[in-house]
Amino acid sequence: MRKHTHMACTSIMVGKKAAMDGVNYIARNEDNFVANWPKRFFVQQSVSRRNETYTSPYNKLSVKLPESGYRYTSSPDANQDEGWYEEDGINEKNVGMSATESVVANEKVLAYDPLIEDGVAEDSIVTLVLPYIDSARGGVEYLGNLISKYGSTESNGVEFFDEDEIWYMELATGHHWVAIRIPDDCYAVAANQMGIEEIDFNDPKNYMWSDGIQEFVEKYNLNPDESHWNFRKIFGTSTMQDRHYNTPRVWYGQKVLNPSSEQNPESSELPFLRKPEKKIAIEDIQYILASHFNETRFDPLGSGSQEDKKRYRAISLSRTANSHILQLRDAKKVSAVGIEWKAFGIPSFTPYVPFFTNATDIDGSYSFVPEKLDLKSAYWLYETLSMVVESHYREFADINLDYQKELATWARRKVATIDKETVNMSGSELTDYLTVQNHKIAKYFNDATKDHLADLITRGTELSELTFKMDPDL
Structure with missing residues (x-):
């Protein structure tokens, strides 16, 4: 299976009753394996009467595109030799998504439903889904149909939202996935590990799943529990890498929003859904995405021991290419519903800039990304600032x-x-x-x-x- 550079992210979802302003949020740091990975940010225009086939530069997946597609905001790679990687956006119907949170399935489930080399991968997901969906639930259904037809190349988590609902979908194997509606009074933090836990197959209003997933698990004796159907335990991993690379980030996000909870940063039992101890402001989301274990001995920029400072992988990194917070506000109260808050550079040192998504353009400084440093480019401006501050x-x-x-x-x-x-x-x-x-x-x-x-x-x-x-x- 080919490996690409987009495999290290942190996601946050906040339900409207958990948010201080009463609206839904989805957010993510798009991290890579190299520090210098230029990104653009602009508006993809709507299309009609189109006759076109999409071919992925990454794995040659070929999909006939619908004749019509909605306008949407997009954050693709500046260099698209490896793929488009549009990553996140809100379309003109005020439906948004962020893709993907790279996760890992275990060897037991992959043995019986392996990943598909030329299936749907991160580079294609936003391109093939966001222009064609009218709701968050519809986004899960649309992507689920693509996985059913073409298979999945990777194990990935995908966030969808509209004004009413947030859905988180985890693609585990070549054809099997589940999705959960984030309760309005809850938040969730995901960090490169399967997060979704119990699935209630009698509650299709709040859970969705791939056809035949229960039969698949039963046929191959994949469920370790006698009386529960826990997706994380059936399909996910619990390894030393998880406990040093993944779970500490979830621990820190929950520490910020539930400070009275005492948890172990290496625990494999951190809950996926949490009710915050106080209403969550957009500044809280920004703080978490920009954090590096602040005010703990694990802060790489802090005063802990060298061993502690290098013990866990932080949320904000030099390898964060694109940090985004998508906000959908109440159309009964405001006319400008969708806002995409964008931070380039290292989010620890750079601001979140609010852009309205019901627009035909962002700004030329965000679409201009030359190969070498130029301060007329927003990407290079914030990269430069990050390097100087650090x-x-x-x-x-x-x-x-x-x-x-x-x-x-x-x-x-x-x-x-x-x-x-x-x-x-x-x-x-x-x-x-x-x-x-x-x-x-x-x-x-x-x-x-x-x-x-x-x-x-x-x-x-x-x-x-x-x-x-x-x-x-x-």
Whole structure:
């Protein structure tokens, strides 16, 4: 089976009753195995009367595309030689998805339903699904039908949401999968390991599954439990790698949102669904995605022992190519429903920029991604900032946090202003207005970031080790 570079992510889903503002969120850090993996962010336009076949550059999967497709936001790789990897977006029907959270199935289930070399892989999932779905549940069904027809190349977790529901789907083997509706009052954190637990096959309103999955498990004696049908225990893994690479990230996300719960970061029994101890704000989601075991001895940038600092894999990495938070707000209260909060660079050091998805464009700085550094490119601008901050972390951390806080405050204020200005807008008037606002938002953040970068570099000139002060007594 071919291996690709997109195999290391962290996902968060927050139900509307668990959220401070009463709306649904899905979010993820798209991580790779190399630090420099440029991404673009733009709007794919709607299509009609199309006669086209999609062929994956990654594994040559070939699929005849529908004649019509919705407009949607997209975050593909800048270099698409290995595949498109559109990763995340919200379409014009206010349905969003993020794909994928790479997971691992165990050898027992793969023995009887192996992965399919030229099946549906991460590089193709958003491309083949998001333009054609009208609901989160419909997204699960649509992808499930593709898996039934073409098979799955990888074990993956996929997030879907609309204004009403959030669904999390885990593709385990070549043809078998399950999906769970995230309860409105719960959140979930997923980190490269099967997360979904008990499946109630008598509750199709809240669970979905591949045809024949129960018979498959029974036929090959794959269930280790006498009285439970736990997807994680049947299809997932529990290895030393899980306990050092995966479960500590879930532990930390739950530690932030349920601070009174005492849990072991290496536990294989961390619950998938949790009710938070307090309502979750978008800043809480941002904090988790930008975290590196902050205020624990496991922080790679902290003061713990060298062994502890390297013990667990953190959520935010130099290899995070694209961190995104997708938000769908109440259409009864606001006209601009969908917002995609985007962070390039290392999210520990860069801001989340709000872009309205009911638009025909994001901004030229997000689609311009040359091979070499150019500060006109948002990707390279935030990569540069990340490198500068980390190079003098102790000196720059507080200044950088102030910069992030100021921009986060401005972003909330800007969104509120736009909500007031668009209260009576709809149709093309609304779309055109939000497109203009996307450009203004991008410019504000880009200018503020260049100013911050200039300030840090100016300060950094005084931090050189090649400094010598003459002793006045000499």
